[in-house]
Amino acid sequence: xxxxxxxxxxxxxxxxRKYIFSMDHKVIGIQYYFLxxxxxxxxxxxxxxxxxxxxxxxxxxxxxETLWPTGAPGGVMTPELYLSLMTMHxxxxxxFVLTTAPQGGFGNYFLPIQIGAEDMAFPFLxxxxxWTTFVALVVMMAAFFVQGGAPLGGWTAYAxxxxxxxxxxxxxxxxxxxxIISIALFCGxxxxxAINFISTLIDLRVPGMTLMRMPxxxxxxxxxxxxxxxxxxxxxSAGILLLMDRVVGTSFFLPAGLVVNDQIxxxxxxxxxxxxxxxxxxxxxxxxxxxxxxxxxxxNILSVFSRKTIFGYRAMVYAMLSIGFLGFVVWGxxxxxxxxxxYTAIAFxxxxxxxxxxxxxxxxxxxxxxxxxxxxxxTAMLFALGFVSLFVSGGISGIFLGQPGLDLYLHxxxxxxxHFHMIMGVAxxxxxxxxxxxxxxKMFGRMMNETLGQIHFYATFLGVYAIFTxxxxxxxxxxxxxxxxxxxxxxxxxxxxxxxxxxxSALFTAAVQIIFxxxxxxxLKKGAKAPDNPWEATSLEWSIPSPPPFDNFGGKHLTVHHGxxxxxxxxxxxxxxxxxxxx
Amino acid sequence: xxxxxxxKSGPPPPPVETGDWSGEPGKKRRATITGVYVLxxxxxxxxxxxxxxxxVRRGLGDDWTGIPLPGIVWASTAFILLSxxxxxxxxxxxxxxxxxxxxxxxxxxxxxxxxLGLLFLGxxxxxxxxxxxxxxxxxSNPGSSFFYLFTVAHAVxxxxxxxxxxxxxxxxxxxxxxxxxxxxxEVSRLYWHFLAGLWVYLIxxxxxxx
Numbered sequence: 156x157x158x159x160x161x162x163x164x165x166x167x168x169x170x171x172r173k174y175i176f177s178m179d180h181k182v183i184g185i186q187y188y189f190l191x192x193x194x195x196x197x198x199x200x201x202x203x204x205x206x207x208x209x210x211x212x213x214x215x216x217x218x219x220e221t222l223w224p225t226g227a228p229g230g231v232m233t234p235e236l237y238l239s240l241m242t243m244h245x246x247x248x249x250x251f252v253l254t255t256a257p258q259g260g261f262g263n264y265f266l267p268i269q270i271g272a273e274d275m276a277f278p279f280l281x282x283x284x285x286w287t288t289f290v291a292l293v294v295m296m297a298a299f300f301v302q303g304g305a306p307l308g309g310w311t312a313y314a315x316x317x318x319x320x321x322x323x324x325x326x327x328x329x330x331x332x333x334x335i336i337s338i339a340l341f342c343g344x345x346x347x348x349a350i351n352f353i354s355t356l357i358d359l360r361v362p363g364m365t366l367m368r369m370p371x372x373x374x375x376x377x378x379x380x381x382x383x384x385x386x387x388x389x390x391x392s393a394g395i396l397l398l399m400d401r402v403v404g405t406s407f408f409l410p411a412g413l414v415v416n417d418q419i420x421x422x423x424x425x426x427x428x429x430x431x432x433x434x435x436x437x438x439x440x441x442x443x444x445x446x447x448x449x450x451x452x453x454x455n456i457l458s459v460f461s462r463k464t465i466f467g468y469r470a471m472v473y474a475m476l477s478i479g480f481l482g483f484v485v486w487g488x489x490x491x492x493x494x495x496x497x498y499t500a501i502a503f504x505x506x507x508x509x510x511x512x513x514x515x516x517x518x519x520x521x522x523x524x525x526x527x528x529x530x531x532x533x534t535a536m537l538f539a540l541g542f543v544s545l546f547v548s549g550g551i552s553g554i555f556l557g558q559p560g561l562d563l564y565l566h567x568x569x570x571x572x573x574h575f576h577m578i579m580g581v582a583x584x585x586x587x588x589x590x591x592x593x594x595x596x597k598m599f600g601r602m603m604n605e606t607l608g609q610i611h612f613y614a615t616f617l618g619v620y621a622i623f624t625x626x627x628x629x630x631x632x633x634x635x636x637x638x639x640x641x642x643x644x645x646x647x648x649x650x651x652x653x654x655x656x657x658x659x660s661a662l663f664t665a666a667v668q669i670i671f672x673x674x675x676x677x678x679l680k681k682g683a684k685a686p687d688n689p690w691e692a693t694s695l696e697w698s699i700p701s702p703p704p705f706d707n708f709g710g711k712h713l714t715v716h717h718g719x720x721x722x723x724x725x726x727x728x729x730x731x732x733x734x735x736x737x738x
Numbered sequence: 739x740x741x742x743x744x745x746k747s748g749p750p751p752p753p754v755e756t757g758d759w760s761g762e763p764g765k766k767r768r769a770t771i772t773g774v775y776v777l778x779x780x781x782x783x784x785x786x787x788x789x790x791x792x793x794v795r796r797g798l799g800d801d802w803t804g805i806p807l808p809g810i811v812w813a814s815t816a817f818i819l820l821s822x823x824x825x826x827x828x829x830x831x832x833x834x835x836x837x838x839x840x841x842x843x844x845x846x847x848x849x850x851x852x853x854l855g856l857l858f859l860g861x862x863x864x865x866x867x868x869x870x871x872x873x874x875x876x877x878s879n880p881g882s883s884f885f886y887l888f889t890v891a892h893a894v895x896x897x898x899x900x901x902x903x904x905x906x907x908x909x910x911x912x913x914x915x916x917x918x919x920x921x922x923x924e925v926s927r928l929y930w931h932f933l934a935g936l937w938v939y940l941i942x943x944x945x946x947x948x
Contacts, residue, residue, distance in 0.1 A: 276769035350776045358769035388780045392787035399887070404877035407791060411801075423880060424801050429794050433787055 166705040176286075178278035181703065183285045184264030185598065190289060191256035191587075194247050197296075201244035203665050206658040208232045210651070212640035225325065226304060237639035238307035239326045243299070245310030246334065249441065250341055251292055253583050257448035258383070259288065259348060261590045262376040264598060266352060268696040269370050271361030271713045273706045276354040280347050287344035295337035298330040306331040309637060311438070314408035314430040318400040322415050335398050342391035345383045352380035363715030367472070368734070370694045370719040371465065374472050375451025378479040379444050385483070386440035393433035400425070428493060435486040443482040445579050447475060449542055449586020450517060455719075456539035456589055457524045459692045460531045462730050464720040466523030467516075474513035474520075481510045491562040500559040507557035514550055518543065533690070534608030538589035541616050542582050548620075549577030552627060567637070570630025573623050581619045588612075591675070596689050600702045601682030607674040611667060618664030625653045691731050694719050698735045767921045774925040778932050781895060785936065788891065789943060792884050796947060804881040804948040807941075808868040814861030815941055818896075821854030822934040825903075825927045832915075832923065845910045852903040855930070859900065862893050881948055888940045892933070899933050902926040 167173050174182060207214070212232070219227035219236075226236030263281065267274055275281045298305040304326045308316045312334070321328035356377050360369075396407040408430045409422035458465045465471060487495065487503035521543050530536065552574040556562050565571060588611075595603050629650055634641070641647035688697040695715070699708060713735055721732040796802050828847035831840050866889070869875075869882070876886040906926055909915045915923070 276766070276773060346780050349780070350773050353776045354769045354773040357772050359765055384776060384780050385783050388783035389787040392784050392791070395891070396788075396791060396887075399876070399883070405883040406877070406880065407795065407883065424799050425880075426794055426798055429791055432794075433791065436787075 176282060178274070178282045179705065180263050180267050180275045180278065180281060181598070181707075183281050184260050184262070186285050187255050187259035187263060187288070188261070190285075190292060191252045191260055194251035194255070194292065195584075198244050198248040198252060199665055199668065201240045201247070203661060204232075205237060205240050205244065206661045208237050209640065210655050210658045212642060223304065232639070234639035235307055235325050236304075238309075238637065239305040239330075241637065242307050242309050242312075242326075242334075243295075243305045246295065246338075248580065249310055249445070250338070251288075251295070253445035253579060254341075254345065254383075254441070255288060256587050257452075257583065257590070258352075258376060258379050258444065259285070260587075261372075261452070261594065262352065262379070262448060263348075265594065265696055266373060266376050267355060267359070268699070268703065268707050269373050269694050270356065270359060270364050271695055271708065271715065272355060272359040273708065275351045276359055277351050281351050284344045284347035284351070287340055287347070291337045291340035291344060294333050294340065298326070298333040298337070301329040301333065303328045303330050306334050311434060312397070312430075313434075314397065314400070314425075314427040315410065315413060317430075318397055318408045319413075319415060319420075320401050322418070332398070332401065335394050335401075339391055339394045339398075342387040342394065345387040346391075349380040349384035349387070352376055353384065356380075361713045361715060363713075364695075364734075367469070368715060368718050370451075371454040371468070371471055371475075372448070372451040372694075374475055375447045375449075378475050379447045382440040382444050382447075382479055382482060386437040386444070389433055390437035390441075393430060393437070396433075397430070428490075431490050431493060432486070435489045436483075438489060439486040440479075440482045442575070442579060443478055445583045446546070446586075447478065449583050449589075450475065450546075452586050452590050452593070453521060453539045453542045453546075454517075454524075455694070456535050456593055457521055457543075458720045458722065459593075459690050460533060460536035460539070461525050461528035462531070462722045463524055463528045464718075464722055465520065466526075467520045468718070468720065470516055471520055474516045477513040478510060481506060481513070485510060488557055488562070491559045492566045497559070504557055504559055508554065511550075511554055511557075514546075518547055533592070534603070534605055534612055535589050535593035535690075537609065537612045537616075538585045538592060541612065542585040542589060544616075545577055545582035545585055545619070548624075549574060549579075549582055552577065565630055567635055568630035569626040569634040569636055572636050573626030573630060576623045576626070577619075581623065588615075588671070593690070594696075595675075595678065595682075596685030597696055597701045597703070599679055599682075600685050600700075601678055602685050602689065603678040603682060604674050607670055611670040611674065614667040614670070615664060618660055618667060621660035622657050622664060625657055629653055688733075691729075693717070693721055693731050693733045695734055698733055770921050770925055771928070774928050777929070781932070781936070785888075785891070785940070788884075788887060792943065792947060795880050795884070802881065803879045805869070805874055805879070805885055807885075807945060807948065808865040810861050810865045810868065811941060814858050814865065815937065817854045817858040817861060818934045818937050821851040821858065822931050824848070824851035824854060825930055829923060829927050832920075841910075841913070841915070844915075848903070848907060848910055851930070852900070852907050855896070855900050855903055859893060859896060862889055862896075865889070885944060885948060888944060892937060892940055895936075896933055899926070899930050902929065 167177065167179070173179075177183060177186075215230035216227070216232075217230050219232055220230040223232075223236055226233055226239070263275070303321065306312070306317070306326045307324055308327070308331070312331075316323050316327070317331060319327065320331075356369075356373060360366075396405075399405045400407050400409055404421075406422040406425040408425045408427055409420065410427065411422055411424040413420040413422060454465050454471055485503055485507045487499060488507045491500055491503075552570065556565055556571060556574060592603055592608055595601070632646070632650060634647065634650055641651070685701045687699065687701055689701075690697070695713070696703070715734045716738045717732050717734045717736060719734060721734075723730045724732055824847050828844045828851060831843035831847060834840070866886070869885070874882045876883055902922070903926055906915070906919070906923055909919055909922075
């Protein structure tokens with residue numbers, strides 16, 4: 156009987172099997188990454204259009220009329236069009252950027268390698284999950300092109316607006332149906348991905364790779380996968396109920412006695428509040444899904460580039476587990492003004508404050524890692540440091556919003572917009588930039604350009620603070636969110652100069668991203684050849700060639716003898732010990 | 739290989755192990771079993787969300803009209819429970835008895851289980867027809883909405899389960915159920931037990947709160 160140890164795992168042949176319908180987790184990771192890259196530019200374009208309209212609401216722009224003859228008659232954007240751009244901006248960014256790249260992109264690529272596996276547990280399912288996500292994106296984008304256009308109820312799609320159908324407004328007919336179908340497909344894809352991540356991590360670790368020797372990126376992907384598994388199932392249920400209300404006439408979310416456009420509707424007493432509960436039960440874990448991989452990566456990068464082991468590895472693990480668990484019991488803080496009992500509000504508020512504790516532990520441990528170290532400044536390190544800065548800035552405003560008394564005032568103002576953009580729209584994105592600069596050499600065998608990277612970092616860092624910090628002040632003065640313009644409000648007159656400043660900052664920051672795109676694509680072809688371990692890091696991916704061979708470890712049997720962050724260990728010849736080094 | 743050939747010359751040799759990970763075939767098997775339990779967690783959350791929707795809707799006003807459950811659902815319940823028993827006995831026959839006798843016993847019991855599963859789906863279909871002929875459709879009243887929601891959602895998952903059972907059935911009849919397919923048998927059986935348990939839960943919820 157042939158020894159299993161010597162089995163030969165043959166690589167796929169043919170362009171389609173290698174690069175299109177590939178079951179190789181590395182190819183799938185890259186596919187997810189580029190899907191997210193495409194999506195982020197769509198989302199960015201939408202945000203630029205929104206910011207422009209905010210400040211010049213009466214501007215006549217020729218190509219608006221060409222693109223949207225009913226949405227922008229005479230070239231002037233209608234409020235409905237603005238709201239649909241806002242809805243799609245939120246949806247595309249949250250789902251197709253923040254939920255795909257950190258987990259599906261980097262996670263797919265590096266989880267198996269970091270634990271010593273040849274591939275994910277279920278390669279076919281992995282391929283299926285990517286292509287389902289792809290189809291979901293196509294369906295979502297199709298909403299722009301159907302009669303009525305894209306939906307306009309926000310990425311949160313609150314009932315009854317989202318459940319009514321065409322009578323609710325432009326885009327609420329076919330566009331909304333496509334939105335729901337796209338999200339349902341996305342839920343299915345995420346569930347498939349979560350099953351893969353969890354099974355791979357539990358069962359495919361090589362000997363010596365105990366749970367407490369895994370890099371913190373793996374822990375982050377693990378907790379994120381659990382959150383995805385439990386959260387997306389609930390979103391799927393909500394989507395099914397919503398589609399039933401719209402298509403077969405049920406009344407899960409539609410109350411009796413609704414009058415829309417002078418027509419009494421025939422519904423039988425559902426609850427719009429039920430939608431909010433179901434949505435936010437998913438929606439809150441979703442934001443932790445967006446940020447946790449960035450946290451794991453920040454820990455990883457900070458350790459590597461300060462040449463020090465992560466401060467409090469165990470505490471970091473427990474903090475991530477706590478954040479994951481607590482993330483499931485705070486959803487009501489999105490609903491403080493929905494009419495809930497003040498006692499319920501107190502309960503949600505206490506749990507929301509409680510999440511601040513593990514988050515703070517992580518922040519202090521990042522600082523502890525850096526303290527007294529010899530920092531090596533690279534673009535990856537800068538983005539990781541930027542992540543910490545933005546996580547603190549964005550996270551602290553969340554503590555304000557977690558107080559029901561304050562939230563009563565701040566809900567639906569720009570304070571909330573500033574909060575979630577800082578933490579999701581920037582900190583999480585910085586995590587993705589950090590991951591790109593850190594892992595590009597491994598994924599593509601070439602180095603990115605450091606000069607362009609640093610220019611991009613500094614300009615973006617300044618730009619995002621310029622865009623989003625003023626939003627907190629605007630929120631405090633009462634600037635409402637989800638309004639296409641503020642022409643009717645006298646008190647907003649003074650605020651328009653702030654909006655203008657934010658729009659200019661946004662245009663600047665958006666333009667600066669061209670530097671990143673140039674760097675990425677130029678380096679793919681012309682970057683300097685990357686060695687196996689350019690950063691002198693310790694985890695398993697740095698012990699294999701750049702880019703890795705088809706089966707990652709070339710059929711070798713690995714045993715892991717060391718933890719993931721053994722830097723500057725006294726008595727050792729080099730300032731790092733790789734996990735695969737002998738004892 | 740045609741069935742007639744198989745009967746004349748005996749089963750084909752067991753296939754060479756492929757798809758093992760880092761030289762440890764046990765890993766793939768363990769990962770597959772972990773995977774199916776993780777799948778159960780996801781499906782549980784889906785139905786937990788549907789249940790909470792039911793509880794909320796029921797408590798909303800005085801307009802809750804439950805629907806009487808069509809009588810056939812009790813027969814369906816019996817079918818799915820019996821099929822679960824049959825599959826469990828089949829698995830034991832495969833594992834515990836001697837190879838040859840065990841296989842035949844397995845194939846008989848697995849076939850029985852699969853047929854009972856198909857009868858379950860047939861019973862569900864008849865339940866829906868019965869309701870429709872009484873004028874009770876999905877949007878007729880809140881109770882009917884939830885009845886259709888629960889039963890259709892469950893049936894969709896059962897269709898997947900039946901597909902797995904049929905795949906194993908075909909492999910068993912062709913005498914191609916080698917060691918590498920044991921994991922498939924195990925996870926199909928586990929999935930089926932989960933769906934049977936889920937059905938018992940759903941029918942109780944519909945009976946008590948429907």
